[in-house]
Amino acid sequence: MVEQTEITEDEAALYDRQIRLWGLDAQRRLRAARVLLIGVRGLGAEVAKNIVLAGVKSLTLLDHTNVTEEDACSNFLVARTDVGKNRAECSRDRTQLLNPMVDVTADPQDVDNKPDDFYKNFDVICALCCKPTQLYKINTICSENKIKFYCGDVMGYYGYMFSDLGFHEYAEEVQRKVTASTSSQGDGEPATKKAKTDEMETVTVKNSAQFTRFKDAMTVDWKSSDNVKKVKRTPSAYFIMKVLLQFMENEGRRPAVSSVSEDKKLLSTLKSEVLEQIGVNSDLIDDEFTSKCFAELSPVCAIVGGVLGQEIIKAVSHKDAPHNNFFFYNGVEGSGLVDKIGS
Ligand SMILES: *[C@@H]1O[C@H](CO)[C@@H](O)[C@H](O)[C@H]1NC(C)=O
Numbered sequence: 001m002v003e004q005t006e007i008t009e010d011e012a013a014l015y016d017r018q019i020r021l022w023g024l025d026a027q028r029r030l031r032a033a034r035v036l037l038i039g040v041r042g043l044g045a046e047v048a049k050n051i052v053l054a055g056v057k058s059l060t061l062l063d064h065t066n067v068t069e070e071d072a073c074s075n076f077l078v079a080r081t082d083v084g085k086n087r088a089e090c091s092r093d094r095t096q097l098l099n100p101m102v103d104v105t106a107d108p109q110d111v112d113n114k115p116d117d118f119y120k121n122f123d124v125i126c127a128l129c130c131k132p133t134q135l136y137k138i139n140t141i142c143s144e145n146k147i148k149f150y151c152g153d154v155m156g157y158y159g160y161m162f163s164d165l166g167f168h169e170y171a172e173e174v175q176r177k178v179t180a181s182t183s184s185q186g187d188g189e190p191a192t193k194k195a196k197t198d199e200m201e202t203v204t205v206k207n208s209a210q211f212t213r214f215k216d217a218m219t220v221d222w223k224s225s226d227n228v229k230k231v232k233r234t235p236s237a238y239f240i241m242k243v244l245l246q247f248m249e250n251e252g253r254r255p256a257v258s259s260v261s262e263d264k265k266l267l268s269t270l271k272s273e274v275l276e277q278i279g280v281n282s283d284l285i286d287d288e289f290t291s292k293c294f295a296e297l298s299p300v301c302a303i304v305g306g307v308l309g310q311e312i313i314k315a316v317s318h319k320d321a322p323h324n325n326f327f328f329y330n331g332v333e334g335s336g337l338v339d340k341i342g343s
Pocket of ligand 1: 064065066084085086
């Protein structure tokens, strides 16, 4: 549970526009939230920017890898002169400059060396650029400790975000019809002749949503009779991301520009294996994706990072219905889709 504290005058001045947009209560909850961001590449930079500008309490950037030439194209938090230095540490200063009131720290350790207790220091964990087994582990810790879990990635034209908020309660504004009789004051008409009109009013209602774990969403049995029909309606980016995540699991790295031809072949073989294993016809996705999943395209990072940032703000402030549970962006088709998979 996020502890609430009062907003100072400086904060009220800085966040004035946001407070008018989402209310003082939401801002109070935001400024109490401690966020861990794992993986500070292009997508991570977008998420960091969005939530630091919104005014969370603290943001910890965790990444043990070094800045590469490729980062210069997508991670706007690092400088070209930072190549070869730790990614989290190099991203810290520019993140801090975005908002002096947020406590921004860098942690250059490897996520695999972190003890389970480490994660309990946070209210929200956003794990990017991780392998499925790492995500399953962190998701389980979050689930057991009521920490809001997000994950996501961008590879070339493709991106996804997933959230597991456990059992999540939120307030949302809905339009409700009110039937009011317009009174025609004192004109002597009998009551039966008064016109009835439908007017809309905005009311705030409480609602809730139950989420699924990432592992359950990634290990759906598509052969089961319930799911066979769903295959065609499921965004192709789900299956593409599944292949790309499996690539990371097997190879211990992302598809790389420096090994394009080798990786294209690996991905094509892996596609058939992965789809066969989950009981989906391998024609479902075209091999085109094997040449469109290299480097992090900054427009894709901006879109997926924008959605992730917005989702974190919604969840922490308990305002508005969250996306449950995936958002997929497919830059080849130019489509962004929300889908609930695995429950
Ligand atoms: C990052 O660079 C430093 C210094 O060049 C090196 O010691 C370290 O092993 C590198 N880290 C990784 C994860 O490659």
